[in-house]
Amino acid sequence: MTAALALTGVRKRFGATEIVRGVDLEVRAGERHAIIGPNGAGKSVLFNLITARFAPTEGKIALNGGEITGRKPHEINRLGLSRSFQVTNLFHRMTVFENVRCAVLWSLGHGYAFWKFVDRLRDANERAREIVERVGLAERAASPAGILSYAEQRALEIGITIAGDAKVILLDEPTAGMSRTETEAAVALIRKVTEGRTLVIVEHDMSVVFGLADRISVLVYGQVIATGTPAEIRANAAVREAYLGSAAHA
Amino acid sequence: MELFFTSLLNGVTYGLLLFMLSSGLTLIFSMMGVLNFAHASFYMLGAYFGYVISSYVGFYPALLLAPLAVGAIGALIERYGMRRAHASGHLAELLFTFGLAFLIEEVVHLVWGKSPVPYRVPPSLDGPLFTLFSATFPTYKAFMMAVSVGMLAALYALLTRTRVGLLVQAALSKPDMVEALGHNVPRLFMLVFGGGVGLAALAGVIGGNAFVTEPGMAAAVGSIVFVVVVVGGLGSITGAFVASLAIGILQTFAVAVDYKLPFFDRVTVSQTAPVLPYLIMVLMLIARPRGLMGTRET
Amino acid sequence: MTRSRLALWAVTLLVLVVAPLVFSKGFALSLLCQMGILVVFALSYNMLLGQTGLLSFGHAVYYGLGALFAIHVLNLNKVPTPFIPLVGGLAGLAFGLVFGYITTRRAGTTFAMITLGVGEMVAASSLMFPAFFGGEAGISGNRSQEPFFGLTFGPQIQVYYLIAAWLVICVVAMHALTRTPLGRMANAVRDNPERAQFVGYDPQRVRFLMVALSGFFAGVAGGLATLNYEIVSAESLSALTSGMVLLATFVGGVGFFAGPILGAIVITLMSTVLAGYTKAWPFYFGLLFLSTVLFVPGGLTGVVVLQKRLWDAGLLSRVAPVYVRMAVPGLVFVGGAVVAVEMAYRGVRLPGAWLGTFAAMAVGLLAARWLWRRESDRWAAALEALAGKAAP
Numbered sequence: 027m028t029a030a031l032a033l034t035g036v037r038k039r040f041g042a043t044e045i046v047r048g049v050d051l052e053v054r055a056g057e058r059h060a061i062i063g064p065n066g067a068g069k070s071v072l073f074n075l076i077t078a079r080f081a082p083t084e085g086k087i088a089l090n091g092g093e094i095t096g097r098k099p100h101e102i103n104r105l106g107l108s109r110s111f112q113v114t115n116l117f118h119r120m121t122v123f124e125n126v127r128c129a130v131l132w133s134l135g136h137g138y139a140f141w142k143f144v145d146r147l148r149d150a151n152e153r154a155r156e157i158v159e160r161v162g163l164a165e166r167a168a169s170p171a172g173i174l175s176y177a178e179q180r181a182l183e184i185g186i187t188i189a190g191d192a193k194v195i196l197l198d199e200p201t202a203g204m205s206r207t208e209t210e211a212a213v214a215l216i217r218k219v220t221e222g223r224t225l226v227i228v229e230h231d232m233s234v235v236f237g238l239a240d241r242i243s244v245l246v247y248g249q250v251i252a253t254g255t256p257a258e259i260r261a262n263a264a265v266r267e268a269y270l271g272s273a274a275h276a
Numbered sequence: 277m278e279l280f281f282t283s284l285l286n287g288v289t290y291g292l293l294l295f296m297l298s299s300g301l302t303l304i305f306s307m308m309g310v311l312n313f314a315h316a317s318f319y320m321l322g323a324y325f326g327y328v329i330s331s332y333v334g335f336y337p338a339l340l341l342a343p344l345a346v347g348a349i350g351a352l353i354e355r356y357g358m359r360r361a362h363a364s365g366h367l368a369e370l371l372f373t374f375g376l377a378f379l380i381e382e383v384v385h386l387v388w389g390k391s392p393v394p395y396r397v398p399p400s401l402d403g404p405l406f407t408l409f410s411a412t413f414p415t416y417k418a419f420m421m422a423v424s425v426g427m428l429a430a431l432y433a434l435l436t437r438t439r440v441g442l443l444v445q446a447a448l449s450k451p452d453m454v455e456a457l458g459h460n461v462p463r464l465f466m467l468v469f470g471g472g473v474g475l476a477a478l479a480g481v482i483g484g485n486a487f488v489t490e491p492g493m494a495a496a497v498g499s500i501v502f503v504v505v506v507v508g509g510l511g512s513i514t515g516a517f518v519a520s521l522a523i524g525i526l527q528t529f530a531v532a533v534d535y536k537l538p539f540f541d542r543v544t545v546s547q548t549a550p551v552l553p554y555l556i557m558v559l560m561l562i563a564r565p566r567g568l569m570g571t572r573e574t
Numbered sequence: 575m576t577r578s579r580l581a582l583w584a585v586t587l588l589v590l591v592v593a594p595l596v597f598s599k600g601f602a603l604s605l606l607c608q609m610g611i612l613v614v615f616a617l618s619y620n621m622l623l624g625q626t627g628l629l630s631f632g633h634a635v636y637y638g639l640g641a642l643f644a645i646h647v648l649n650l651n652k653v654p655t656p657f658i659p660l661v662g663g664l665a666g667l668a669f670g671l672v673f674g675y676i677t678t679r680r681a682g683t684t685f686a687m688i689t690l691g692v693g694e695m696v697a698a699s700s701l702m703f704p705a706f707f708g709g710e711a712g713i714s715g716n717r718s719q720e721p722f723f724g725l726t727f728g729p730q731i732q733v734y735y736l737i738a739a740w741l742v743i744c745v746v747a748m749h750a751l752t753r754t755p756l757g758r759m760a761n762a763v764r765d766n767p768e769r770a771q772f773v774g775y776d777p778q779r780v781r782f783l784m785v786a787l788s789g790f791f792a793g794v795a796g797g798l799a800t801l802n803y804e805i806v807s808a809e810s811l812s813a814l815t816s817g818m819v820l821l822a823t824f825v826g827g828v829g830f831f832a833g834p835i836l837g838a839i840v841i842t843l844m845s846t847v848l849a850g851y852t853k854a855w856p857f858y859f860g861l862l863f864l865s866t867v868l869f870v871p872g873g874l875t876g877v878v879v880l881q882k883r884l885w886d887a888g889l890l891s892r893v894a895p896v897y898v899r900m901a902v903p904g905l906v907f908v909g910g911a912v913v914a915v916e917m918a919y920r921g922v923r924l925p926g927a928w929l930g931t932f933a934a935m936a937v938g939l940l941a942a943r944w945l946w947r948r949e950s951d952r953w954a955a956a957l958e959a960l961a962g963k964a965a966p
Contacts, residue, residue: 502687
């Protein structure tokens with residue numbers, strides 16, 4: 027079986043400093059895979075390499091067996107990979123419903139059409155309504171995204187990410203800055219909406235990671251030092267030393 | 277040969293004048309992140325102020341007073357207009373300078389009318405300096421070159437030798453750093469803006485009588501200055517210098533050459549002169565938005 | 575479509591039909607024609623600035639080239655007069671495709687700079703090809719050809735109704751466009767291009783299509799101008815024209831579909847009616863623009879919409895006294911400024927007059943600031959109440 031996402035020898039240099047130093051990573055189809063690591067380990071850079079915000083200096087990235095290195099973000103998205111952003115990244119002046127509706131248009135084949143009204147696209151409206159409901163924002167559907175509360179914006183962010191029905195979902199610290207209860211709600215939501223898809227999640231909060239992930243990869247100093255089930259990772263001595271050691275400094 | 281030398285000297289003079297404008301513009305852009313659409317309008321104000329002031333106290337005091345006055349006006353505009361526009365975002369700032377250019381032109385219309393004013397080269401600088409082959413080289417052109425080069429040297433000294441200059445340099449490469457260091461960035465902005473438009477005004481004082489002082493002069497030179505900073509690379513003073521000379525020489529040469537273009541049998545090279553700079557600018561923006569020596573994209 | 579919206583369209587149509595019967599004098603009629611043309615042009619501009627977030631300094635290129643192609647085709651005597659604006663539109667579309675491809679490779683300030691460069695380039699080429707661009711004198715044409723269903727389009731009133739018809743077609747089409755997938759994604763790209771990429775859209779392609787389509791409508795406006803004035807000069811594609819449409823659109827309000835309509839009406843009135851009283855009208859218009867940028871980024875439409883929302887929320891009565899009290903010192907200041915401008919223009923050199931004027935302005939300004947310090951709380955409270963009512 028081909029991996030949903032496979033990284034081979036991926037490196038990224040910014041000037042003289044190498045942030046990602048030869049990462050090999052395989053995410054199996056249908057699993058929930060977490061990438062953890064101390065601050066500055068290169069998690070976000072790795073994330074941005076996969077989603078083509080940066081081009082890797084070396085190495086290959088493949089989505090469902092097809093190489094995506096050097097592709098543009100919208101092309102990667104069309105191949106079935108969707109991402110959320112660490113800093114909430116919405117269409118602020120549009121309503122919640124409009125945000126989600128924009129996110130479903132491409133996957134339903136409406137493209138750049140300027141000869142049909144969005145209000146009459148039954149499939150897009152139904153799907154958007156369904157997603158707004160699923161992320162628990164039905165009552166806020168008509169509010170501009172810019173005036174939502176932080177937790178609500180994060181929920182909308184997840185809604186937009188899954189709206190296009192991508193099979194591989196990347197979430198960048200989806201619970202950052204949330205309270206305990208909000209985090210629990212967010213984890214439940216993520217579990218629910220990523221059912222049957224491949225999930226890659228970058229996260230700081232260990233309770234989120236161990237509660238959600240099927241497998242975990244530990245990134246330290248730009249390299250993956252271990253990959254395994256939560257139990258294996260917990261028991262891994264190298265992880266304990268490297269990760270907890272530097273986490274104490276951070 | 278004769279044509280070549282006169283064109284070259286004219287081109288260099290014009291290029292140096294362009295540099296006085298483009299250096300201020302690129303300083304303002306690098307520091308404040310805003311393209312000052314009204315920059316050439318301050319050049320025009322400099323010419324008009326130079327005309328008025330020199331009619332009272334003579335040309336040489338005006339050479340100093342007019343740029344100071346225009347610089348002060350610029351600082352006030354930065355303090356009470358730009359700063360407010362800056363708060364509402366990048367677009368508002370750009371639109372503000374655009375509206376300012378429009379308004380300054382109207383002010384000039386209101387105060388000095390639509391026709392050119394008789395701003396003339398002072399008698400002491402009138403007349404030929406030397407004769408090269410059979411063409412004469414006017415004293416005033418030499419004076420313009422001297423002022424431009426002197427200003428260039430002063431600017432260089434200011435940037436490399438003084439505290440403010442070092443701060444400006446730091447801000448050019450790392451805009452966030454300076455604020456983090458605790459310097460009064462808003463006041464620095466006001467100073468840079470005032471200084472930048474003061475430079476433009478100086479160019480106006482010496483350019484206004486060499487060419488024509490009229491309400492259209494800002495628009496005529498304004499878009500060329502944009503070409504210069506884009507081609508040279510926004511944020512790079514050296515780039516602005518190279519591009520100023522290149523565009524200045526290119527334009528004077530193209531005007532002087534009368535060859536017919538192949539394929540366009542009714543079009544001469546001199547007719548393409550107005551189009552060339554913009555063509556170069558558009559190509560540059562597409563192929564290399566950083567410009568020749570720029571460090572960052574527009 | 576809601577009933578109130580339907581009513582709005584019906585009223586607009588009625589006004590368009592009845593207006594020339596009320597304002598039947600030659601001057602008023604040509605004023606209406608001018609307005610109609612500028613409305614189409616400004617709306618096409620707002621497809622870029624308001625809807626896609628693209629600041630263009632060269633929009634007159636499409637308008638001017640549309641007008642030029644229209645007049646050349648008109649002079650061929652092959653296309654019936656009512657379809658001449660379509661010729662302009664197709665020319666605008668063609669150049670929109672070409673220049674749009676070049677300009678939309680970058681966004682933000684770079685886009686603005688490239689449009690400036692392209693605009694200057696086209697304007698400068700008018701010197702190279704005077705036969706096509708008309709040189710200094712421009713190119714004239716004659717709109718009354720073979721009668722088309724009994725209409726010669728010679729009389730101004732016939733041209734008015736032709737412009738009105740095209741205006742309605744264009745406004746309906748541009749409004750419809752905002753409600754299509756492309757229109758919505760243009761908003762999305764304006765708000766957040768990076769996010770738009772991750773819902774599958776190429777921002778560059780969205781911008782390109784919007785530039786091309788707005789080129790079409792700008793070209794139609796150019797074609798209408800051809801019929802109205804029967805002369806096209808190089809000025810129609812100059813930076814001045816590009817600047818004017820930007821000013822009109824922004825003053826009207828870029829955040830609302832109707833904003834540019836209001837802006838076009840205001841600038842036409844200023845450039846004709848106000849210009850009859852004072853030569854300083856561009857100065858006042860410039861001031862209006864700068865005040866809009868600094869104080870009311872939503873434009874005139876934004877101001878109107880805010881009042882309407884206050885009214886709907888029953889809060890207008892609370893802020894009305896603030897308006898009345900602020901109006902007194904405000905008018906003193908503005909009045910003083912107007913007197914100063916007019917004196918400058920007329921070359922008044924009486925020191926007493928200047929001193930008095932400046933004193934009045936200073937008093938007005940100081941009084942306004944003093945008053946505002948006392949009134950601003952009430953104003954802020956009303957806005958807060960409005961925001962509170964908007965949220966569920």
